[in-house]
Amino acid sequence: xxxxxxxxxxxxxxxxxxxxSRVYRNPDTVRxxxxxxxxxxxxxxxxxxxxxxxxxxxxxxxxLGLCFPDYADPExxxxxxxxxxxxxxxxxxxxxxxxxxxxxxxxALLIAASLAGGPESLVAKVAGRVDxxxxxxxxxxxxxxxxxxxxxxxxxxAGPREIDHLDHLEVxxxxxxxxxxxxxxxxxxLRRLAFLGGTTDSPDAEAxxxxxxxxxxxxxxxxxxxxxxxxxxxxxxxxAATDRLLQRVGQPPEAMVCANDQMALGALQxxxxxxxxxxxxxxxxxxxxxxxxxxxxxxxxxxxxxMRKLGxxxxxxxxxxxxxxxxxxxxxxxxVTQTRRESCGCPSPAPEAGLSRLG
Amino acid sequence: xxxxxxxxxxxxxxxxxxxxSRVYRNPDTVRxxxxxxxxxxxxxxxxxxxxxxxxxxxxxxxxLGLCFPDYADPExxxxxxxxxxxxxxxxxxxxxxxxxxxxxxxxALLIAASLAGGPESLVAKVAGRVDxxxxxxxxxxxxxxxxxxxxxxxxxxAGPREIDHLDHLEVxxxxxxxxxxxxxxxxxxLRRLAFLGGTTDSPDAEAxxxxxxxxxxxxxxxxxxxxxxxxxxxxxxxxAATDRLLQRVGQPPEAMVCANDQMALGALQxxxxxxxxxxxxxxxxxxxxxxxxxxxxxxxxxxxxxMRKLGxxxxxxxxxxxxxxxxxxxxxxxxVTQTRRESCGCPSPAPEAGLSRLG
DNA sequence: CTGAAAGCGCTAACAT
DNA sequence: ATGTTAGCGCTTTCAG
Numbered sequence: 209x210x211x212x213x214x215x216x217x218x219x220x221x222x223x224x225x226x227x228x229s230r231v232y233r234n235p236d237t238v239r240x241x242x243x244x245x246x247x248x249x250x251x252x253x254x255x256x257x258x259x260x261x262x263x264x265x266x267x268x269x270x271x272l273g274l275c276f277p278d279y280a281d282p283e284x285x286x287x288x289x290x291x292x293x294x295x296x297x298x299x300x301x302x303x304x305x306x307x308x309x310x311x312x313x314x315x316a317l318l319i320a321a322s323l324a325g326g327p328e329s330l331v332a333k334v335a336g337r338v339d340x341x342x343x344x345x346x347x348x349x350x351x352x353x354x355x356x357x358x359x360x361x362x363x364x365x366a367g368p369r370e371i372d373h374l375d376h377l378e379v380x381x382x383x384x385x386x387x388x389x390x391x392x393x394x395x396x397x398l399r400r401l402a403f404l405g406g407t408t409d410s411p412d413a414e415a416x417x418x419x420x421x422x423x424x425x426x427x428x429x430x431x432x433x434x435x436x437x438x439x440x441x442x443x444x445x446x447x448a449a450t451d452r453l454l455q456r457v458g459q460p461p462e463a464m465v466c467a468n469d470q471m472a473l474g475a476l477q478x479x480x481x482x483x484x485x486x487x488x489x490x491x492x493x494x495x496x497x498x499x500x501x502x503x504x505x506x507x508x509x510x511x512x513x514x515m516r517k518l519g520x521x522x523x524x525x526x527x528x529x530x531x532x533x534x535x536x537x538x539x540x541x542x543x544v545t546q547t548r549r550e551s552c553g554c555p556s557p558a559p560e561a562g563l564s565r566l567g
Numbered sequence: 568x569x570x571x572x573x574x575x576x577x578x579x580x581x582x583x584x585x586x587x588s589r590v591y592r593n594p595d596t597v598r599x600x601x602x603x604x605x606x607x608x609x610x611x612x613x614x615x616x617x618x619x620x621x622x623x624x625x626x627x628x629x630x631l632g633l634c635f636p637d638y639a640d641p642e643x644x645x646x647x648x649x650x651x652x653x654x655x656x657x658x659x660x661x662x663x664x665x666x667x668x669x670x671x672x673x674x675a676l677l678i679a680a681s682l683a684g685g686p687e688s689l690v691a692k693v694a695g696r697v698d699x700x701x702x703x704x705x706x707x708x709x710x711x712x713x714x715x716x717x718x719x720x721x722x723x724x725a726g727p728r729e730i731d732h733l734d735h736l737e738v739x740x741x742x743x744x745x746x747x748x749x750x751x752x753x754x755x756x757l758r759r760l761a762f763l764g765g766t767t768d769s770p771d772a773e774a775x776x777x778x779x780x781x782x783x784x785x786x787x788x789x790x791x792x793x794x795x796x797x798x799x800x801x802x803x804x805x806x807a808a809t810d811r812l813l814q815r816v817g818q819p820p821e822a823m824v825c826a827n828d829q830m831a832l833g834a835l836q837x838x839x840x841x842x843x844x845x846x847x848x849x850x851x852x853x854x855x856x857x858x859x860x861x862x863x864x865x866x867x868x869x870x871x872x873x874m875r876k877l878g879x880x881x882x883x884x885x886x887x888x889x890x891x892x893x894x895x896x897x898x899x900x901x902x903v904t905q906t907r908r909e910s911c912g913c914p915s916p917a918p919e920a921g922l923s924r925l926g
Numbered sequence: 927c928t929g930a931a932a933g934c935g936c937t938a939a940c941a942t
Numbered sequence: 943a944t945g946t947t948a949g950c951g952c953t954t955t956c957a958g
Binding site for chain 2: 943945946947949950951
């Protein structure tokens, strides 16, 4: 009881398999009478063309891929908030942007997030099934990427230009953090700033720290060599890192600049638990612009990335390169915006959404 | 300059293609010495297994699919809010739930939204590349589904049980709307309610209307045969339908019960433009629970669907059936919740998110 | 406009 | 442990 194939349809419709194929690929090259007969038989038999066979024979799939790391905060998954749309994070927004853009270009999107187990399998899984794909930084070992990108268009999102012949997309991490830190120093008059960094293998987090350093230097403050503390980007890490920081001797900082929003949220929690008020005692700022940041109290001041646009740009680059495989590698830097809310000491912003914005 | 294949690797590593294949599928069945040699050659050559060939030969892909209609409100896409996460709609939440669940089960997710052009191609595209897939109601012609589902596990989300041998998922539309309408009537003392319906081909919208009718009946009010006006689910439709309603002779209704949130948002705009205050002059309620509903002013009272759970349940059903192909079709009804905000006349709720909820 | 035939790259028995 | 041999279902010249 295997699924019907071109052969079954061909036989039943009294034509060759080539004709069946044509009916689906170039309907116009088949006499309409023949075509109708084939189509009729096809539905009668429940024939569905095999995408795999098609891809194999034609060397193209009409599918674009996206690989991203398993960013999910475990604690977020487990509690009752699992159904809260506000939890949506970085990768989801990029997915969304890519899906939209892919659709416009007539492509479907294959999404794969790495999970415990070989990352090898992750890329292989995707790479073998798409015409090209995007990778979020730190998802795939550079070496694997190096190999695969020799065979397939790959665009690297939000990482360093690890491989120089890849198309590459990034946001203005350093400049964005520079501007944010400068805001804290100049507009709020803060001087003792602490930086809650990410892991050293994250180029984005490092770039943000560099921006922070530059701001300190520009303001004539001491320039730290290293972040005051680090975490692995989750809320839990942010809490832990903040606790560690507070336990150190000396007074708490006047401001905490966090490498991403999730850790900033964790910092908010840790500070609250220590009885410190934000922003009166300590200002807190994040980076990313996740939706949850605007819902918490105090609402989170942050540097907002154009996440959706990243996804769209990735698809655009992919499609471009598919059309022109030998074009020289292209790199784009997308701008970020400053989102000033309560946690830095700025006044609570006016309602951010209202009917006026809807139409 | 074709991509290297098993043959190239086999020749260079002095083994047969079968061995190369084994190295990737069952590494343990190959002597480690041989394996290392093959792997070395593979990376040297830049070999990446073809997912298509694999799928063809093994009849399984490790990919699950999702088809949904192109719900996007055009006006939402076009304006500057394109990067606003609050715009996220129904299908996106389901996507998210499916992606998460698929990942847990070791599957990747293929997403395809219909676009102008043959829906035929949409299903074919997905169906031929996945081990099973989910379809949002009204995305794919029933006839096509009927055919495809004979060959592949399909779960239908949020539609009627159009095809009785399909696994099927829906939410408590009628009960949810019944409860909402009853709230308006009993708790707010409203009596002249108008229903802004969807298109007649949407079973969800119709079910909601039935729930509305039941509430009217239960309260001893006149029971309408038909929605007072209808729209095609977008904000623009909601505005237009509301304008039409208001232009009709007679006084405006005391409440507008809308078949979905987007139209309710449109209704809010139309009422505002007519100088009517919500909820003082007219109460407005929606259905779905899209994020934007909580950001608008007045915030939207609505019946919230467990969208993410729908996605997860879809994957679970798919995986179950993949494991047990002949299991009898299963149908699940997911509960909805009442979300009372300002637009029905309830007091503005306490801040919905705070640190307390985060850990 | 239609048919014949040669693959596309891999997996899966079945041998050895 | 490894090799041989068939396909998997379709696209694609090349003929006719």
